[in-house]
Amino acid sequence: MAQSAFQTAISKDPVLTISPPAASADAADPLASVEALIAGLGSVGYISSRRIATALYMAVKLEKPILVEGSAGVGKTELALSTAALLGLPLIRMQCYEGLDESKALYEWKYGKQLLYTQILKDRMGEQLADAPSMDAAMDRLHGMGDLFFSEPFLEPRPLMKALREDGGCVLLIDEIDKSDEAFEAFLLEVLSAYQVSVPELGVIKAKTPPLVFLTSNNVRDLGDALKRRCLHLHIPLPEAALEERIVAARVPGIEAKLTRELVAFVQTLRTLDLRKSPSISETVDWARALVLLHADSLSPDVVRDTLNVILKFEQDIVAVEPQVVELLHKR
Amino acid sequence: MQHTLEQFFRALRAADVRVSPAEAIDASRAVAVTGYADRTLFRDALCSTLAKSAEEVDRFESVFDTFFSRDAVAMPPPSASDQGEPSDQDMAATESSPLAQAVLQGDNARIQQSMEEAAARAGVADIRLTTQRSRLTRRLLEEMGLEEIERIIANARRMPNGEGQGLADRLDEARRNLFAEAQTYVARQHELYAAGSARELREERLAKKQLNADGGVDPVDYQLMQALVKKMAKRLAAKYSRRRRAAQKGHLDVRKTLRRSMAYGGVPFTIEWKVKKVDKPSIVAICDVSKSVAAAAQFLLTFLYSLNEVVDRMDAFAFSGRLISVNDVLDDNAVEGAIFKVLQEIGFQQTDYGRSLQDFAENHMDSLDRRTTVIVLGDGRSNFADPRLDIMRQIHDRSRAVIWLNPEPESYWGQGDSVMNRYARFCHVAKQCGTIEQLERIIDDVLRSYVPH
DSSP states (O other): OHHHHHHHHHOOOGOOOOOOOOOGGOOOOOOSHHHHHHHHHHTTTOOHHHHHHHHHHHHHHTTOOOEEEOSTTTTHHHHHHHHHOOOOTTTEEEEEOTOOOOOTOOOOOOHHHHHHHHHHHHHHHHHHHHTTTSSSHHHHHHHSSSOSSSSSSGGEEOHHHHHHOOOOOOOEEEEEESSSSSHHHHHHHHHHHHSEEEETTTEEOSSSOEEEEEEEEEOSOOOOHHHHHHHHEEEEOOOOHHHHHHHHHHSSSTOHHHHHHHHHHHHHHHHHHHOSOOOOHHHHHHHHHHHHHHOOSSOOOOOOOOOHHHHHHSSHHHHGGGGGGHHHHOOO | OOHHHHHHHHHHHTTTOOHHHHHHHHHHHHHHHHHHHHHHHHHHHHHHOOOOOOHHHHHHHHHHHTTTTTTOOOOOOOOOSSSSOOOHHHHHHHTTOOOHHHHHHOHHHHHHHHHHHHHHTTGGOOOOOGOOOOOOOHHHHHHHTTTHHHHHHHOOOOOOOTHHHHHHHHHHHHHHHHHHHHHHHHHHHHHHHHHHHHHHHHHHHTOOOOOOOOTOOHHHHHHHHHHHHHHHHHHHHHHHHHHHHTTTTTOOHHHHHHHHHGGTTOOSSSSBOOOOOOOOOEEEEEEETTTTTTTHHHHHHHHHHTTTTTTEEEEEEESSSSSSHHHHHHSOOOHHHHHHHHHHHHSSSSHHHHHHHHHHHHTTTGGHHHHHHHHEEEOOBBSSSSSOOHOOOOOOHOOOOOOOOOOOGGGGGGGBBBOOOHHTTTTTTEEEEESHHHHHHHHHHHHSSOOOO
């Protein structure tokens, strides 16, 4: 099952993909309590705060989707990936973008096959109806034939449909919902509240096991109240130093404690500056990786200057910070 | 406990955290899962079901802390008696009042409980106004059984040889403490439940406030009014972006559908619809920033800039003696600071409408086309200089609509040095616009009527 999870997942950042779960062998049920959930997430490499774990716990217990907000790189997507790994469920990911519509999110008809089917139908129909004595008889016979044109075999399921048809349950990640149009948001409401979709030609398709749904948002635009109402809300803030040190230690094996402390402290100071984009957790982790690769065992002004482009993503931020590096290193 | 939760939802609503019935049900379900024993878990569970944005989380936490502060009653222990435990004699004398006994024993938990129960009976949670406080405090104490204590005190004082004097003094002190506690309790309830309605009242009043009143806008109000303007703009933006979307539904486009079906051997698999093209309006705002109109100009610009979702292009010009383009200033600074910057740049010259219009005609006339709506904000008082009506006519002819907003009431137009009534002939709409409420209504009109189709 774990194997299929990573076939369906299209990871944004292959480096951050979690190794298939070892936790399933673990006898303890990660959903027994919030503490168990924190420990469980920790075992798959996601260091979570208590608030994150509580929200996730409530989402599982109440069978409600969870809307995760926070600035880019605080681990919104990662939370869904880790949860899937922890629970040993397949992960189905849907990336939202402007112009995303039903045919890309829910289902599409296999036009080519339908076309071939009509061709075959035409030929067969001629044979079948050739010996009919009258028009009425031909019509009767026509109605007697099964209508397969719009039926399951011609249905091409897209992520949402796939998630609903996953009988053992799954984790559905709807990434960056704020990038999609409002119309699409409205379309999601049925899926999120009743875990079902209506296909006009087929009827209602309902999930046997409701998927655990994560929606993530960067606050590009305000989401509608109707959508918010159907979800639990979780805002992931930038972490405090202690938590961030633990995250770096978990994510970057072989990093020395002293370096971790120094670089987290430096990043925390950077966040107090007025920057266009403050470094978030993923930048800290990337930076830690870079420093380990460079065999740096402590932060010197030169090393920081050389690697500043890993944590700061805008030219003007780098220009603003570069002259202050020595000062900032002393500040902590 | 369900009742307490309901009260908590009410307090949240008062703090502007929207709690719909469905969310209330979710919260109750969440509480059923978590239980009440673990305070952090309880709070986080409620928070994730009820608060739906980062700001709401903040508000939720402050309401939670106020509402569930259980150390609320902190009565000082009965002092006067040094023997610690109240004597049997005292207990006998106060037998008729459990409250008095609790007070004498310093049993805060029992006092708290009795206060909560009394509050429910007295309807303290229904408090709306500050003026209700003293009456509700009185009722709360009555419900708690204060009269009984007063009777015991009176009896004790009447006892011969001053035997009951000690008891009476202690009870008297406790009564005063109790009174103070009840007052804080009611004040807290007021803070929880009435804060929201007071704010609504205030916003309503600010929306009707005259912008060109003497002394200008109070800096305290100013922040609130800015927020209010942004809120109004957001409401309009939502309204009109919906309309634009509706315009995309059209009739079947037969030609396109046929062409598309060629790929499938003439079978029309994809159906194409005609799309109505709806342009976003482009707006040119020309604002008088002389002293009498500056406040109104500021709110107008804030409003227009907050509408960027539904407005395609927005050019802003400011003038008093001369006219300059203020787009750059507005892009670099928040609108709040921009007006001061503009005033620095063009200085406090005498207002000259003719000269400013001429500046506009010379440099910026080509920014007007048939899709442009021109919004002029000014009092039309040109200090007896040539108003240059010919340029005004040109602007009128070139643009889709000219709307003139004047902070002065219509009866003043044309009086003294005002040439407003002469300009008004070249405007599609000329209206008084003295409050932000009027401002909202006019912008609403602009978006509805002057959007090119």
